[in-house]
Amino acid sequence: MFRGRLPATFAFVRHFGGEMRHHNTEVNHSRIPWDFTQESYKKIDEIMAKFPASRRRSGVIPLLHLAQVQNGGWIPVTAMFKIAKICEVPPMDVFETVTFYAMYNRKPVGKYHIQFCVTTPCQITGCDALIEATEHKLGIKMGGTTKDGLFTIGEMECMGCCVNAPMIVVSDYSNPPNFSYDFFEDLNEESLFKILDNLRDGRPVKVGSQLPNRVWCEPAGSDKDKTSLRLETPPGPYCRDIDAAKK
Template sequence: MSVRVRQSLAFANKRFAHALSVHRNTPDNNPSLPFEFTQENMSRAESIIAKYPVQYKKGAVMPLLDLGQRQHGFTSISVMNYVAKLLSMPPMRVYEVASFYTMYNRNPMGKYHLQICTTTPCQLCNSDSIMDAVTGYLKIQPGQTTPDGLFTISEVECLGACVNAPMIAINDDFYEDLTADGIVSVLKAIQTGTVPKAGPENEKRQTCEPFSGRKTLLSEKPYNGKDITRPDL
């Protein structure tokens, strides 16, 4: 292997590790910035922790990180440290969780997180046109946030709505059966302060049934109306 190839591989590995694992203090993400749950979220946190045996309360780390992210906007180092203290965990254990799962955003995010699926089913349904429409309209690339702090774009793997491909998740809502013009219309509506109804863009269906309507499971009871459930269950 040539020196040039070895250097390229070493540099690639360094960049990959840095992107996933390393924290660098910034003015809006450093341990000196205070964070604690609101009274409402503390009540939620206590309910979550109560689901676990006392000696295993650290099992609540993932839902508490999610709760902190929803309150703060992203999973900052202060959020991680707070969750570690709340669960009596070494901070490093919390850092390991937050840096492993991609659902935890460790840098400031836009108000609306646009997660564009480009896995095979969406790709076959021309998700490239959705990506091009979003990046072209917002003038940013995946991993970037618009200057007004409204949108952040992420390219993601399968979100489980393959039958309605191509699709995009905007925060917790799925927008499906998309066209390039359709997703731009959604973004324009959000910019004016109106969040369009989630679901398929195609008005012929409401969820994931065929355009021509349901063909199976049309009766209330299965197997020609015969009740086959066990009476003792």
């Protein structure tokens, strides 16, 4: 039927890291000097001490996180060059890492960076409708920032709380070196708008599930002691008593 040719296929593709190539801007180009602070360099020494000399590239991800925290929520291209030099890798290795992971930002973001999970469980529980409603409420499109600099909205792949879908993560890097990174789960339009309004007005927000009768990930309304899905230290793996085995 296709005479040796593959049929055309069409798919909706989401680009979580934004555009793949770098474009110089007034706030982000290779001529703007950037360096880690002395306090950050102390943390870098601690991080790099964990890896052998032949594996310094293992420091790329934690150093990117450190740069983003120091820089108020995003990573300039000159910070990527600095990290490449410290980790002794080609700059392209750092660029590839930054563009792969959605939690790294390559342009300035608002005080509250709101990222929607768009993986299958959140898709079938209405994340697209929540995104559309949020765009309308804030007057911005995906990837945009409100004029007051308070909110930026974005997308992210699976956040790991699928039983509590749909969900968002809200990060706040506006007070370096401190930052927050909070999950909000079991959302609907009403509960999501309440979170946005509380953040805008500086009121406390409820982190985690937004259902009144759910604590962590247990079935709604159940006794939380009937599930193992709780935030507590898990038991360690079984290991035979070596000393006893030697006798």
